[in-house]
Amino acid sequence: xxxxxxxxxxxxxxxxxxxxxxxxxxxxxxxxxxxxxxxxxxxxxxxxxxxxxxxxxxxxxxxxxxxxxxxxxxxxxxxxxxxxxxxxxxxxxxxxxxxxxxxxxxxxxxxxxxxxxxxxxxxxxxxxxxxxxxxxxxxxxxxxxxxxxxxxxxxxxxxxxxxxxxxxxxxxxxxxxxxxxxxxxxxxxxxxxxxxxxxxxxxxxxxxxxxxxxxxxxxxxxxxxxxxxxxxxxxxxxxxxxxxxxxxxxxxxxxxxxxxxxxxxxxxxxxxxxxxxxxxxxxxxxxxxxxxxxxxxxxxxxxxxxxxxxxxxxxxxxxxxxxxxxxxxxxxxxxxxxxxxxxxxxxxxxxxxxxxxxxxxxxxxxx
Amino acid sequence: xxxxxxxxxxxxxxxxxxxxxxxxxxxxxxxxxxxxxxxxxxxxxxxxxxxxxxxxxxxxxxxxxxxxxxxxxxxxxxxxxxxxxxxxxxxxxxxxxxxxxxxxxxxxxxxxxxxxxxxxxxxxxxxxxxxxxxxxxxxxxxxxxxxxxxxxxxxxxxxxxxxxxxxxxxxxxxxxxxxxxxxxxxxxxxxxxxxxxxxxxxxxxxxxxxxxxxxxxxxxxxxxxxxxxxxxxxxxxxxxxxxxxxxxxxxx
Numbered sequence: 001x002x003x004x005x006x007x008x009x010x011x012x013x014x015x016x017x018x019x020x021x022x023x024x025x026x027x028x029x030x031x032x033x034x035x036x037x038x039x040x041x042x043x044x045x046x047x048x049x050x051x052x053x054x055x056x057x058x059x060x061x062x063x064x065x066x067x068x069x070x071x072x073x074x075x076x077x078x079x080x081x082x083x084x085x086x087x088x089x090x091x092x093x094x095x096x097x098x099x100x101x102x103x104x105x106x107x108x109x110x111x112x113x114x115x116x117x118x119x120x121x122x123x124x125x126x127x128x129x130x131x132x133x134x135x136x137x138x139x140x141x142x143x144x145x146x147x148x149x150x151x152x153x154x155x156x157x158x159x160x161x162x163x164x165x166x167x168x169x170x171x172x173x174x175x176x177x178x179x180x181x182x183x184x185x186x187x188x189x190x191x192x193x194x195x196x197x198x199x200x201x202x203x204x205x206x207x208x209x210x211x212x213x214x215x216x217x218x219x220x221x222x223x224x225x226x227x228x229x230x231x232x233x234x235x236x237x238x239x240x241x242x243x244x245x246x247x248x249x250x251x252x253x254x255x256x257x258x259x260x261x262x263x264x265x266x267x268x269x270x271x272x273x274x275x276x277x278x279x280x281x282x283x284x285x286x287x288x289x290x291x292x293x294x295x296x297x298x299x300x301x302x303x304x305x306x307x308x309x310x311x312x313x314x315x316x317x318x319x320x321x322x323x324x325x326x327x328x329x330x331x332x333x334x335x336x337x338x339x340x341x342x343x344x345x346x347x348x349x350x351x352x353x354x355x356x357x358x359x360x361x362x363x364x365x366x367x
Numbered sequence: 368x369x370x371x372x373x374x375x376x377x378x379x380x381x382x383x384x385x386x387x388x389x390x391x392x393x394x395x396x397x398x399x400x401x402x403x404x405x406x407x408x409x410x411x412x413x414x415x416x417x418x419x420x421x422x423x424x425x426x427x428x429x430x431x432x433x434x435x436x437x438x439x440x441x442x443x444x445x446x447x448x449x450x451x452x453x454x455x456x457x458x459x460x461x462x463x464x465x466x467x468x469x470x471x472x473x474x475x476x477x478x479x480x481x482x483x484x485x486x487x488x489x490x491x492x493x494x495x496x497x498x499x500x501x502x503x504x505x506x507x508x509x510x511x512x513x514x515x516x517x518x519x520x521x522x523x524x525x526x527x528x529x530x531x532x533x534x535x536x537x538x539x540x541x542x543x544x545x546x547x548x549x550x551x552x553x554x555x556x557x558x559x560x561x562x563x564x565x566x567x568x569x570x571x572x573x574x575x576x577x578x579x580x581x582x583x584x585x586x587x588x589x590x591x592x593x594x595x596x597x598x599x600x601x602x603x604x605x606x607x608x609x610x611x612x613x614x615x616x617x618x619x
Contacts, residue, residue, distance in 0.1 A: 116441040244463040248455045250442060258415045258433040259508065260456030305442035308463055 034303055038316040042098070045320050049094050049327050055085045062086055095225050096217040097326040098319040100281050101291060103232035105318025106311050107274040108292025109299065110239045113246040113307050114270050115175050118300075118358060121293035125178070126185035127275045128289075130159025131282035132213055133189040136196045139209050149227065149283045156279025159185050160271060173267070175253065214338030215286035217326060224284050231280025235273035239311065242266055246307040288339050290347025291318055297354050368393045368512050368544040369414065374423035376406075376413050383409045385569045386423070391561060393428070393511075396538055397546040398555035398576070401565030402589060407548045410565070411516050414546065429544070430456070432510030434501045436517050437494055446484045446492065446500045447472060453507030468507075475503040479533065495526030502533065513537065515547040519554060531558050552593070552606035555580055564588045582606060 050062045065086045107122045134155025138148040167173050167181035200206040245266045248256045256263050299314040329337045369391040376384040383406045391397045401407050412418045415433045450472040451464045476482045481499050519527040535558045537543040555562050562580045564572040572579050585593035585606050592609040
């Protein structure tokens with residue numbers, strides 16, 4: 001070993017000292033500086049988002065209207081309609097966008113780590129298609145409102161158990177089989193959705209199904225937001241708590257086992273949490289693709305692969321991103337554009353670029 | 368440190384090892400040799416607890432650290448990230464590394480004289496450097512038994528020498544017990560106190576290097592004449608294969 005130390009000092013003591021510098025404090029600093037900036041950006045985006053729309057409002061108006069609920073600072077000078085627009089129309093969907101973007105992105109980042117594959121999306125575990133079919137079926141048989149929502153949710157949760165069942169051989173689940181089982185279940189439910197569409201009344205139910213599947217949070221109420229939050233927030237917290245374990249899982253199952261990680265438990269928690277997030281999102285808002293695939297890459301470029309930093313940063317970037325997408329959806333044209341269309345239009349080219357960059361680097365063939 | 372008797376190990380319903388017994392005392396180095404596919408990796412996976420033996424008794428008297436064969440990760444972790452992961456066992460399900468874990472990781476970077484690798488991307492390191500980082504990871508787990516799967520595979524001579532020196536030093540100065548697999552008898556000659564020659568899934572030779580590692584046993588092991596060779600002017604010897612010897616034919 002004496003040789004190697006001789007070599008390193010030969011390459012210059014200055015470099016040596018430099019290399020030791022980004023230490024414990026340095027790493028902490030890096031994580032501290034990026035996250036607060038992003039959170040600040042998120043708050044600014046939220047405030048800005050409340051002001052835009054057909055009713056023109058300034059940030060000051062919005063601030064007064066909102067603060068008025070807690071403690072009236074000024075005598076209301078605004079139109080009651082403006083108050084309704086801010087509090088009942090815009091704010092619920094803004095909160096919904098933040099929760100969806102946060103949930104899908106943190107789940108995407110966690111699943112990419114768990115499956116050791118940077119091209120994984122929350123849809124890979126079959127839950128999205130399952131929940132999509134649940135909702136489609138509900139519309140087909142004439143269910144609405146919370147019945148539709150629960151049916152989508154239950155089908156989503158059922159699919160993760162189906163996937164797990166399909167991929168467990170002799171009591172063990174390999175991550176590769178799980179991905180393949182997810183693809184199989186997704187394909188099955190996609191076919192089932194097509195059948196349901198075929199059977200649907202083409203003048204009323206078919207458009208309703210199509211529009212619902214494309215994803216929208218236009219009609220979100222606080223109650224919808226609460227239901228979504230109940231599914232997404234605890235799951236996101238669970239995923240965040242496992243942040244270091246996800247690092248270890250990304251070294252591969254065998255290595256993780258050898259390092260003393262409770263592999264099966266960690267897998268289950270992450271899969272279930274991701275299933276809850278996807279099912280909750282699809283049930284309340286339809287299928288919103290590409291967010292959970294693309295955003296973790298943006299976050300990784302910003303803070304590196306360490307999931308301790310990657311997970312929260314992914315979540316916050318995802319929240320900002322989906323909020324901007326929803327702003328586009330409601331302001332670009334007089335008619336509402338489904339979210340799924342915009343996330344796909346932006347996501348596909350970004351994904352193509354990522355694919356090429358990964359390929360140039362030798363890609364994910366390392367597995 | 369390792370006490371195994373009548374181990375039978377299955378993989379995918381097929382018996383890979385049957386009735387293996389071996390023991391390794393604390394502070395010794397075991398080299399495992401055998402042809403491709405004979406079950407070296409299966410044995411190692413059993414020792415580190417990834418595979419449960421079908422029958423037999425296996426007791427390991429301490430924490431085990433494992434260094435896999437040349438390793439790549441799918442994401443661009445830094446070498447420091449990788450070594451910190453060695454702390455997994457000590458952090459619990461929801462924990463993440465704190466100041467003490469960073470200090471420990473640093474300590475092993477320093478001990479292996481690879482501090483300059485700390486901030487570098489693990490996948491950009493050379494094979495030899497990666498091997499050292501993985502050893503640092505195993506050490507960071509505060510193990511007493513270090514198990515390495517072909518630590519010298521795909522390394523050039525210089526790096527092989529580095530790894531061998533390091534392993535010997537870990538035993539001598541830090542009281543580590545070490546088991547590693549290899550395809551080169553010379554690795555065993557240089558640092559191993561014990562050898563396990565795996566001839567097949569059910570027959571093997573195990574014992575102190577001086578007794579068990581002989582030209583005869585190695586010839587049986589590899590089904591090829593192996594000769595002892597002494598280095599000119601050095602009190603060292605090695606075992607080398609006699610390739611293309613008289614009577615050998617390519618018969619598929």
